[in-house]
Amino acid sequence: MIEIDGSLGEGGGQILRTSLSLSMATGQPFTIKNIRANRDRPGLIRQHLTSVRAAQEVSNATVEAAAIGSTELTFRPGTPRAGKYTFSVGTAGSTTLVIQTVLPALLMAGGRSDLVIEGGTHNPFAPPFDFLEKAFVPVLRRMGADVSVSLNRPGYYPAGGGSLSVSVAGTERLGAISINDRGAIKRRHARALVSNIPYDVAHREAEVLKKRLNWTHDEVQAREIKGAQGPGNVVLIEIESENITEVFVGFGERRVRAESVASRAADQARRYLAAGVPIGRYLADQLLVPMALGSGGEFVTMPLTKHTITNVAVIKQFLPVRIEIDEIDDCKTRVEVRP
DSSP states (O other), X not given: OEEEETTSTTOSHHHHHHHHHHHHHHOOXXXXXXXXXXXXXXXXXXXXXXXXXXXXXXHTOEEESOSTTOSOEEEEOOOOOOSEEEEEOSSSOBHHHHHHHHHHXXXXXXXXXXXXXXXXXXXXTSXXXXXXXXXXXXXXXXXXXXXXXXXXXXOBTTTBOEEEEEEEEOOSOOOOEEEOOOOOEEEEEEEEXXXXXXXXXXXXXXXXXXXXXXXXXXXXXXXXXXXXSSOEXXXXXXXXXXXXXXXXXXXXXXXXXXXXXXXXXXXXXXXXXXXXXXXXXXXXXXXXXXXXXXXXEEEEESSOOHHHHHHHHHHHHHOOOEEEEEEOSSSOEEEEEEO
């Protein structure tokens, strides 16, 4: 039984999700204490409990002490099964984080699986659907994964009500990747999106993006999105290069000016461009689990976040994998994963 300390490093929900993913993929049971110990509300909240229940169903697991507010649980996986699944977070909790949890196991399950996940599709502190579609999934495909995602209905925080679909076929083993150079930039595109709030908010954000990024009118759009249950605002910046596509995000918040939301997103993109690396901070974090379970590889990214360093520590508790981190300079870090 692997024992996980949920207060490790950044002490958030990622420790639980990574543990669930690796437990299902390796067949090793684990117990975790101090779940989300470093958050304002420690313990399981609904989106984390949904990830646990999804992992339980996919792998026919036995789970102890999984309830809202619980700060510990035990998870004993069975064998992951391909199939058709529907999971509902029930709030604006992140649908993409649920996908992140079960996808590695389904890639190894054999057969095709189709999932529908309902909840939030564009949430603060979680990868939005656009990041999944444009940045993460294309790299998985390069590793040999047969996976696709589609947005059925947007769901913005705090109302939620969104839905996305995932189709994935099992594969024997993911291949290695090597992404050390970004290559020339082929396309730049930014969108300021609003739903059920004044269009002027998106227009103001678009104007800030054009100025902060020095991009043209054709490269920046302001759009009103129909079909969401509640109000929402998100800024999405997409940079497509020869070897990778990266996505940077800003979320509208109450009592935060539209100009500030756009500036924060633009600053993320500017730091990435100035660093001259192919892989951004968040994509680096997302790639570690599939690389560790597959054939490994290497990439160059920005200085690692505490979140990513914590993820490395959890991975090493489940797998005899070598993860080497080489700080090339103040802006660049090389990560090598060798199973």
